[in-house]
Amino acid sequence: MKICVLVKDVPDAAVQKRIDPGTMRLDRSGENTLNPFDTHAIEAAMQLKEGGELQVDEIVAVTMGTDTAARALQKAVALGADRSVHLSDASLAGSDVCATGLALAKVLESESPDLVLLGQQSDDGECYTIGAVVADHLKMPSLTQVIDMKVDGDKIRCERQAEYGYDTVALALPAVISVGDAINEPRYPSLKAIMGAKKKPLDSKSAGDVGIDAGQVGEAGSQTTVLALNDPPQKEAGEIIEDEDTAETVEKIVAWLEERKLI
Amino acid sequence: MAGILVYALHDDEGNFNKNSLGALSEAAKLAGELGTEAAAIVVGDVSDDGAAGLGKYGVTKVYRAKNVPEGLAQPIVDAMAKVIQDNGYTYALFGGGLLGFEIGAGLTARLGAGVTMEVTKVKVDGGKLVSERPILQDSKIADVGYVSEPGIIIGRLNAFDVVEGSGTAEVVDVDVELSEWSTKAEMITRGEQRGADVDIEAADILIGGGRGLGSADGFKDCEELAGAFDNGAVAATRAVVDAGWYPYAAQIGQTGKTVAPKLYLAVGVSGAIQHKVGMQNSENIVAINKDANAPIFEFSDLGIVGDLNKIMPKLTEAIKAKKG
Ligand SMILES: Cc1cc2nc3c(=O)[nH]c(=O)nc-3n(C[C@H](O)[C@H](O)[C@H](O)COP(=O)(O)OP(=O)(O)OC[C@H]3O[C@@H](n4cnc5c(N)ncnc54)[C@H](O)[C@@H]3O)c2cc1C
Numbered sequence A: 001m002k003i004c005v006l007v008k009d010v011p012d013a014a015v016q017k018r019i020d021p022g023t024m025r026l027d028r029s030g031e032n033t034l035n036p037f038d039t040h041a042i043e044a045a046m047q048l049k050e051g052g053e054l055q056v057d058e059i060v061a062v063t064m065g066t067d068t069a070a071r072a073l074q075k076a077v078a079l080g081a082d083r084s085v086h087l088s089d090a091s092l093a094g095s096d097v098c099a100t101g102l103a104l105a106k107v108l109e110s111e112s113p114d115l116v117l118l119g120q121q122s123d124d125g126e127c128y129t130i131g132a133v134v135a136d137h138l139k140m141p142s143l144t145q146v147i148d149m150k151v152d153g154d155k156i157r158c159e160r161q162a163e164y165g166y167d168t169v170a171l172a173l174p175a176v177i178s179v180g181d182a183i184n185e186p187r188y189p190s191l192k193a194i195m196g197a198k199k200k201p202l203d204s205k206s207a208g209d210v211g212i213d214a215g216q217v218g219e220a221g222s223q224t225t226v227l228a229l230n231d232p233p234q235k236e237a238g239e240i241i242e243d244e245d246t247a248e249t250v251e252k253i254v255a256w257l258e259e260r261k262l263i
Numbered sequence B: 001m002a003g004i005l006v007y008a009l010h011d012d013e014g015n016f017n018k019n020s021l022g023a024l025s026e027a028a029k030l031a032g033e034l035g036t037e038a039a040a041i042v043v044g045d046v047s048d049d050g051a052a053g054l055g056k057y058g059v060t061k062v063y064r065a066k067n068v069p070e071g072l073a074q075p076i077v078d079a080m081a082k083v084i085q086d087n088g089y090t091y092a093l094f095g096g097g098l099l100g101f102e103i104g105a106g107l108t109a110r111l112g113a114g115v116t117m118e119v120t121k122v123k124v125d126g127g128k129l130v131s132e133r134p135i136l137q138d139s140k141i142a143d144v145g146y147v148s149e150p151g152i153i154i155g156r157l158n159a160f161d162v163v164e165g166s167g168t169a170e171v172v173d174v175d176v177e178l179s180e181w182s183t184k185a186e187m188i189t190r191g192e193q194r195g196a197d198v199d200i201e202a203a204d205i206l207i208g209g210g211r212g213l214g215s216a217d218g219f220k221d222c223e224e225l226a227g228a229f230d231n232g233a234v235a236a237t238r239a240v241v242d243a244g245w246y247p248y249a250a251q252i253g254q255t256g257k258t259v260a261p262k263l264y265l266a267v268g269v270s271g272a273i274q275h276k277v278g279m280q281n282s283e284n285i286v287a288i289n290k291d292a293n294a295p296i297f298e299f300s301d302l303g304i305v306g307d308l309n310k311i312m313p314k315l316t317e318a319i320k321a322k323k324g
């Protein structure tokens, strides 16, 4: 079987993220990296493959993004994917969740995966929704925020936390599963894997290649529009203590608590 | 007919979720401003009285899909898509939680609809709804409008207040044909409580422990610190509950409890939005975190940048000594 893992290229954690007020889009000009939440999805795919209960023939990393996304794919391959697919097209710029989900579903369709894995959220858009959007387009069962997967015959038994506690749900394959960050501890890529990643096949696809109608994606296909960007109400800044001398720090905390009659 | 359709989630005993009730109240208010009506949709085993009783929150109609199971998103997408299409609803609204994200996302795909999430406020502008959507770790708020109908609005936990009045709603039973793929997920167990049944809601002082504690053992130090206060208890983040370090009953946040104690002292907690929404109304917030850039410092009254392993034991001792 084939597992496709959706991975996203996002601004590095060290970059101060900002919206470009001209385009109302995220400024992506700084250093980018593989969305850290997606490393858990790759690791989950690796564990299914290594677990041996399913015959996993291939793990394919799939992204939609600009040129720099190729580096995120390379990282995904270094972490274990066998090859990667890069959907990139000027018509995709400015896609919202509705448009992105459709585009990703189209590129996934061209791969006919038996299982699609993705991260719980992107570190930039934080929309938490792509998994369920893609699943409906692909007409596959799905679940998000999954923290445990077990192969159970021809099904995958998933656990996740929802409103009332932990749910256990069995999904028939093919399925779309977004994994929570508690599902595993992603491995570090070996030097050999990092060096080898550049040699693994990377397919570049345009929107037309996978049958995406340009009117349904990008700004043209997006169904939301950002009308304004405002600052949140200002909250009085809290007091900050840098702990240098712990005895002194503790004295300050105790005094602060006493002042507020909390002790 | 225009209008707003709200999904009302319920547990296995038929109790409606507080965030859903908040969404009903919000929808009723917005519908009033738009000159239209708000309706609810419920699935599964909901009694006539239970369904009609949602009228108390201002909805005039409640669609009930008895053959659609509660708890998994995709069958509910089938039900909501049908009701929206048959009756021309122009917005779908969800209270904070988890299922609303999945159902809202499914509707986005099914209906080619725009979606906003983590919405903290909805306003009416020129006869349309606009969502206030905090972005980039709550550093900005985007006003987002919808290009087409319907618009999908997924609220943030506790964003909408429950307003209870009188009134009953008309109950309309709907027959929904499930999509083939909606029947391929099967709920084996729902709402399992993991770990001890601890009570954190009555505490005046909560010590909130996070992944920074390093292991389940770290919670012993938290319990000692909580014990040093009068009426103290220990709370936790999802990260540590998922790791099995502390009981689910102690979890604060989007898929846990909402609390507002006199003091919330967070140790080794980063302050993710999903945690913040469950404790931001605490009277006093103190955080100990070794990372000066941790988001929790953005909403703490007192922040201590340092190693919790050094600070916590000494703090416990000092508080015990104070009390004598
Ligand atoms: C600050 C900000 C706020 C936004 N708010 C909204 C909004 O309210 N409504 C809206 O419709 N759009 C919004 N967008 C646009 C939206 O983020 C993009 O359409 C995005 O590509 C999909 O959302 P996400 O990455 O946040 O998805 P999530 O649902 O958070 O991502 C989950 C997973 O999906 C996969 N994934 C996501 N994008 C890609 C990709 N391009 N390639 C491969 N895999 C991917 C990854 O595995 C990821 O872990 C916003 C964008 C930004 C930057």
Ligand SMILES: Cc1cc2nc3c(=O)[nH]c(=O)nc-3n(C[C@H](O)[C@H](O)[C@H](O)COP(=O)(O)OP(=O)(O)OC[C@H]3O[C@@H](n4cnc5c(N)ncnc54)[C@H](O)[C@@H]3O)c2cc1C
Pocket: A120, A121, A128, A145, B098, B209, B210, B211, B212, B213, B236, B237, B238, B239, B240, B251, B252, B253, B254, B255, B256, B257, B267, B268, B269, B270, B271, B272, B273, B274, B275, B288, B289, B290, B291, B294, B306, B307, B308, B309
């Ligand atoms: C749909 C959804 C629902 C969610 N629901 C919830 C929810 O209900 N509740 C919830 O809490 N989360 C929830 N989350 C998860 C949330 O996004 C965060 O992942 C989680 O809150 C992080 O937990 P944490 O702060 O313990 O861990 P981390 O984010 O890993 O933070 C650990 C912190 O400890 C600090 N630290 C490490 N070592 C030390 C030390 N020695 N001394 C001092 N500080 C140290 C680090 O600097 C870091 O800031 C949800 C997420 C999603 C997507």
